[in-house]
Amino acid sequence: MTIHKEGYTSIAIVVLVIFVANALAHYFIPDNRFVIWTIYVLSFVLLVAILQFFRNPKRRIITDEKLILCPADGKVVVIEETEESEYFKDKRLQVSIFMSPVNVHINRNPVCGIVSFFRYHPGKYLVAWHPKSSTLNERTSIAVRTHTGKEILFRQIAGAMARRIVWYVQEGVEVKQGEEFGFIKFGSRVDVFLPLGTQVDVKIGDNVSGGLTVLGRFA
Structure with missing residues (x-):
């Protein structure tokens, strides 16, 4: 390590x-x-x-284009159908992972593909589990289109303790599944927005590992 x-x-x-x-x-x-x-x-x-x-920590990540890997270490706190209003502007399946200060705070690409959208938003520092943290807190939104045409969006959200979000991607670049796309300092959250019909392989309360735990599978 x-x-x-x-x-x-x-x-x-x-x-x-x-x-x-x-x-x-x-x-x-x-x-x-x-x-x-x-x-x-x-x-x-x-x-x-x-x-x-x-x-x-060193991790041996096995890639598979049919799978969606967890982008962060932490606990699954949300699994629900919701309206994604920033990029897709339609119904999506949201899975949220809360990262406590004791978790590894490296963020990893859930899929491989091309970054089709990126935005950074300065904002507040509400506690990461606050319902409005995903729209009011400091955050980034990153969408990746896979080589099979599937597209997902994942969002880094700063928490009450976090004051700096770091990202290593930009629109148009190709990313590899499991590689780092960013880092959030101290407590924070990552939201993932999946196409409706995606099979989710985790449940609320599960402890997950970035790049290792399978979050879901494309329909």
Whole structure:
């Protein structure tokens, strides 16, 4: 397992803060062993937390054009028929995955194909499970048309803790199933909009892994 490139700056800042906090403790209260050891423990917990958040585990991803892979690690919180009003402007099957701070926050392409639509929207930072987070929060919308003509849309949505969405795609580029398309820092959500009739292989409450768990199968 390695550390994702998006974490380098955050980890460097945390290490600097830990160094300064420990140095100040030793300078101002050298004889208070309880406080110093408390700072040691808190420093260790903070360092472990930031390292695990930006972890980048190695994964062996098997591609299959008939399958739709989960784009993120997390828990399935929504499976419902809904109106997708930004791009398709029709009825779609929505599957939403909530990513807590302890999940891997790398986002992966559910399918292979050509990016047919991309938009970034600045916005609010409501909690990721809020019903209006998908339309009011900072987010991106990415549609991919597969080589068989099927088209899906997936949306990165920032949460209350997240303040930065990162993406690595743009309209017209070809993407490969399972490869990274972005990263969201801290708690967040990913919505996937599938054609009606798509077989969904997950259920609400399932814990899923990006690029490994099969989200569904095209009809």
